[in-house]
Amino acid sequence: xxxxxxxxxxxxxxxxxxxxxxxxxxxxxxxxxxxxxxxxxxxxxxxxxxxxxxxxxxxxxxxxxxxxxxxxxxxxxxxxxxxxxxxxxxxxxxxxxxxxxxxxxxxxxxxxxxxxxxxxxxxxxxxxxxxxxxxxxxxxxxxxxxxxxxxxxxxxxxxxxxxxxxxxxxxxxxxxxxxxxxxxxxxxxxxxxxxxxxxxxxxxxxxxxxxxxxxxxxxxxxxxxxxxxxxxxxxxxxxxxxxxxxxxxxxxxxxxxxxxxxxxx
Amino acid sequence: xxxxxxxxxxxxxxxxxxxxxxxxxxxxxxxxxxxxxxxxxxxxxxxxxxxxxxxxxxxxxxxxxxxxxxxxxxxxxxxxxxxxxxxxxxxxxxxxxxxxxxxxxxxxxxxxxxxxxxxxxxxxxxxxxxxxxxxxxxxxxxxxxxxxxxxxxxxxxxxxxxxxxxxxxxxxxxxxxxxxxxxxxxxxxxxxxxxxxxxxxxxxxxxxxxxxxxxxxxxxxxxxxxxxxxxxxxxxxxxxxxxxxxxxxxxxxxxxxxxxxxxxxxxxxxxxxxxxxxxxxxxxxxxxxxxxxx
Numbered sequence: 308x309x310x311x312x313x314x315x316x317x318x319x320x321x322x323x324x325x326x327x328x329x330x331x332x333x334x335x336x337x338x339x340x341x342x343x344x345x346x347x348x349x350x351x352x353x354x355x356x357x358x359x360x361x362x363x364x365x366x367x368x369x370x371x372x373x374x375x376x377x378x379x380x381x382x383x384x385x386x387x388x389x390x391x392x393x394x395x396x397x398x399x400x401x402x403x404x405x406x407x408x409x410x411x412x413x414x415x416x417x418x419x420x421x422x423x424x425x426x427x428x429x430x431x432x433x434x435x436x437x438x439x440x441x442x443x444x445x446x447x448x449x450x451x452x453x454x455x456x457x458x459x460x461x462x463x464x465x466x467x468x469x470x471x472x473x474x475x476x477x478x479x480x481x482x483x484x485x486x487x488x489x490x491x492x493x494x495x496x497x498x499x500x501x502x503x504x505x506x507x508x509x510x511x512x513x514x515x516x517x518x519x520x521x522x523x524x525x526x527x528x529x530x531x532x533x534x535x536x537x538x539x540x541x542x543x544x545x546x547x548x549x550x551x552x553x554x555x556x557x558x559x560x561x562x563x564x565x566x567x568x569x570x571x572x
Numbered sequence: 573x574x575x576x577x578x579x580x581x582x583x584x585x586x587x588x589x590x591x592x593x594x595x596x597x598x599x600x601x602x603x604x605x606x607x608x609x610x611x612x613x614x615x616x617x618x619x620x621x622x623x624x625x626x627x628x629x630x631x632x633x634x635x636x637x638x639x640x641x642x643x644x645x646x647x648x649x650x651x652x653x654x655x656x657x658x659x660x661x662x663x664x665x666x667x668x669x670x671x672x673x674x675x676x677x678x679x680x681x682x683x684x685x686x687x688x689x690x691x692x693x694x695x696x697x698x699x700x701x702x703x704x705x706x707x708x709x710x711x712x713x714x715x716x717x718x719x720x721x722x723x724x725x726x727x728x729x730x731x732x733x734x735x736x737x738x739x740x741x742x743x744x745x746x747x748x749x750x751x752x753x754x755x756x757x758x759x760x761x762x763x764x765x766x767x768x769x770x771x772x773x774x775x776x777x778x779x780x781x782x783x784x785x786x787x788x789x790x791x792x793x794x795x796x797x798x799x800x801x802x803x804x805x806x807x808x809x810x811x812x813x814x815x816x817x818x819x820x821x822x823x824x825x826x827x828x829x830x831x832x833x834x835x836x837x838x839x840x841x842x843x844x845x846x847x848x849x850x851x852x853x854x855x856x857x858x859x860x861x862x863x864x865x866x
Binding site: 311316343386387 | 618645651657681685699702726795
């Protein structure tokens, strides 16, 4: 008679294995019924991925999606019963999934869909109180850093995944045909507002700046890195442009708190 | 002791009437049309995050009694409860103040992996001790009793030594939890394992029953030719399950009753029709018991 933990470990391995388990070792009386549990386990996780990655599923078709999902589930089993959190590693998995290599933009669409999924489900957290920033000593501002809201993601994608994503979900074949998948990288800002999930294009300048801010780097380091990474362009100064970007992030509740060394909001 | 007309939760009782599961495809319609349903039940894990799903739940909670039904706490896991899962459940319970909180007599987590199904436990003293410890831990954290649902199952273990109905009654005795009596699950498991469904019902402690579940199930044939009933929540309640529900009302009394429908989710009206069928039976059972009392 197996101890409960031993039995559960064996059943866990058997559920995720491609072949049927040895009923004798598990102590089952009716082993063919084990397949009912395997079908539910794989089916529920596949369905969770399909809900979070609807455009990926449409791009590859449901049969391909199911087989890719099963390979993914075996390589990256769920670690939480909150299935809205499941699938973070799917974009990286698809990037190396050789059966999908022909769909060059698939992993980028998956990256966008994961960001959209986060924007949909991230916990509600109060935005930082912008008035609290006004009281800061100017000398401290270079060390100022921010904590982004869990709904916010910045992505630099090699392919125009935002256009592909919208066209696929809208069933807009004309837009898909008109698209140049090799038009160059795009910077996207994904978040949510009262109106719902937002997917916006950013300039490379705003993208580099926002990505580093969201990584929690201090403001001066972010400005230096942004300046170093972007070729200067004419017109508006970089400082003015970044001031406007930062003001928009603050007004749009994309940060939940700030920090300067040990001091925090 | 649980009241026969519904349970006093932090937010008031759910009436002994027929509610429905609130699922995403119906969110907008429910908010717009405010259907005449006595109460709603939701899967707790779907609302662990924020955003529009949480806003909808809060809006529904303002207008209807609500039951939180957990599907992933894994009370039967030998390795212990996932504390972060319990904390997220506790935060949701604190914020939503549901009238009922329920979970399953099952397990779904091992080695930190969530296996996305309500897996069967061997009915042993060891499993009984594990489930009781976890029900107690959950009730202490949530600061309220929970209801424990009987599972549907497709296989049994050679080393099981306690009938499932006795196992449930023992958990009630040791922890003070209530029972969510899933009538379809009793029918499905009894059919699959050759149990006597009425004997199962009779063995349950009536005063502990806090809710009934009703759902549709499918009949499939396995590779070995054996027929198995699968609890897929994907159709109308089957006639023999309605008959068993009438027996449950007679033997255990009227309680809040939920129509569950999770796959191939139909139009809201179909769910409301099905709930009305349960409501008719609840009302006639209440009339009968009043007649007896008089």
